[in-house]
Amino acid sequence: MNVVRMDRVTKRYGRVTALDGVGITLAENTIHGLLGRNGAGKTTVMQILTGQRSETSGTVEVFGRHPYENPDVLANVCFVKESQRYPDKFKVKHALRAGGLLFPNWDADFAASLVAEFGVPVNQVIAKLSRGQLSAVGVIIGLASRAPLTLFDEPYLGLDAVARRLFYDRLLADYAERPRTVVLSTHLIDEVGDLIEHVVLIDQGRVLIDADAETLRGQTVTVTGPADAVDRFVAGRTELHRERLGGVLRVTLTGVPERPLDSGLDFEPVSLQQLVVRATQPNGRPVAVDPGQGRHR
Ligand SMILES: Nc1ncnc2c1ncn2[C@@H]1O[C@H](COP(=O)(O)OP(=O)(O)OP(=O)(O)O)[C@@H](O)[C@H]1O
Numbered sequence: 001m002n003v004v005r006m007d008r009v010t011k012r013y014g015r016v017t018a019l020d021g022v023g024i025t026l027a028e029n030t031i032h033g034l035l036g037r038n039g040a041g042k043t044t045v046m047q048i049l050t051g052q053r054s055e056t057s058g059t060v061e062v063f064g065r066h067p068y069e070n071p072d073v074l075a076n077v078c079f080v081k082e083s084q085r086y087p088d089k090f091k092v093k094h095a096l097r098a099g100g101l102l103f104p105n106w107d108a109d110f111a112a113s114l115v116a117e118f119g120v121p122v123n124q125v126i127a128k129l130s131r132g133q134l135s136a137v138g139v140i141i142g143l144a145s146r147a148p149l150t151l152f153d154e155p156y157l158g159l160d161a162v163a164r165r166l167f168y169d170r171l172l173a174d175y176a177e178r179p180r181t182v183v184l185s186t187h188l189i190d191e192v193g194d195l196i197e198h199v200v201l202i203d204q205g206r207v208l209i210d211a212d213a214e215t216l217r218g219q220t221v222t223v224t225g226p227a228d229a230v231d232r233f234v235a236g237r238t239e240l241h242r243e244r245l246g247g248v249l250r251v252t253l254t255g256v257p258e259r260p261l262d263s264g265l266d267f268e269p270v271s272l273q274q275l276v277v278r279a280t281q282p283n284g285r286p287v288a289v290d291p292g293q294g295r296h297r
Contacts, residue, residue, distance in 0.1 A: 001028045003149050003181045004049060009058030011044050011205075018044040020205035022058070026149075026198075029179035031171075033196035033213070033272070035189060037280050040202040042185045043081075046151050050079040062149065075104055078147035080138040080155040086126045092137055093122040096144075103145040110174070111144035117166060131158035139167050143174060151183040164188070168195055189273040199272065203280045213272070220254040220275050225265035233265060241278035252278045 004026035011019040019041045026032055034042050047053040048060055051067040051074055060066055067073045086095055096115070100106045115122055118136040120129075126137065135158035142150055156164050172195060175182065186192055199216055201209035209216065220240070223230055227249040234242075240252040252270055259267040270278070 002026060003028050003063060005059070005061040006045070006048075007059040009048065009055045009060060011041075011048065011053070012056045018205055019048075019055070022202070022205070022207055024200055024207060024210060026181055026183065026200075028181055030197050031175065031182045031184065031195050032198045032200060033189070033192060034183050034185040034200050034202070035272075035276050036202035036208075039204075040280075041205045042202055043153055045202070046079060046081075046153050046183065046185065049149075050074070050077055050151065052079070075102075076148045078103060078142055078145035078150045079153070080142035080151065081153040082135065082138070082155050082157050084134075084138050084155065088127060090126050091122070092120055092124055092126060092129070095126060095137055095141065096122070099141045099145060103147055105146035105148075107144050107146055110146075111140055114140040114143060114170065117170070118163060132160060132163060135159045136163060143167075143170055146174075146178055146180065149181045149183075151185070153185045154187070156186075164191060168192065171195065189276055190271060193272040196272070201276060201279060208279055209275075216254065216275070217269075217272065219256050220252065220270045221256050221259065222250060222252045222268045222270055222274075223265050224248060224250045224268070225263075229263070229265060233260075233263065240275065241281065 002025045004024065006022050006024045009019055009022045010017065022045065034045065036042050044053065048055050049062055049067060051069060054068055062073050063076060065073050067077065096111050099111065100108055118140060120133050120136050120140065126134065129137065135156050138155040142152055142155065156167050159167065168191065184192055184196065196213045199209055199211055199213050200207060223233055227244060227247055230249040230251055234251050234253055237253050238255045240254055242249065242251040
């Protein structure tokens, strides 16, 4: 079942077209990576899905209904963002209590264990927390909400590497026991590469890639070799990027299920981060990859 459906969604802010005909479906019980360069439109997508902004045109459905001012939909949605604001005098414990009131699946024991693991002072006024502690509060609320649709818009930017690892580990462990639909928007792609089951890559307001992560990883390679031999191999395939150094050509391709033996060409695997960089850098080329539904091991 799909939890989210966006069809031909456009969002304009005055003269700026932030989203330009976006079509996305997010499957139930899947961890999605919502990736793209600065200003690509990721936050706008998440704001529309969580009823914080309305689309200029197109169709938006979350759990089958439009999310805007729809309490039935929004009770099942948790949106955690880096710039999250809290009332001035709120202490951490107040934010956690609010989480318990807002989210039907809230797990107070889980929240308490995360507070201890992240070392967040619950009696501290939120405005006086360090940047990392503030990020930890968002992450704790996102995890303990157990919302059927949980979106994280880079809320862990303030966390140090150890705390980020803790977040990824707790997310994966909890998700394995209680699957839900998660959207992670991040620029730390290598760090979340193993978590992501489905990739949505947005560039300049358009969806470039919407594909099962495992398939994408397995079918994306960089081929290097003599220019004419590489050109013969890549003919008719979907190119993400090419660079030429003298007589040597290096092309990153997707949709390559098998590497031919004895071709005299060199095939290198491509990480998700490399793929995103190559697909979105100015001489990268848009790709269309068949969407598939993946699940964790
Ligand atoms: N309130 C606004 N008014 C005008 N333009 C806006 C507004 N919010 C976003 N934009 C523009 O819409 C585009 C998409 O912005 P958005 O915040 O969705 O990108 P993003 O992918 O989340 O970027 P980042 O990775 O930098 O957070 C950008 O060009 C941005 O400048």
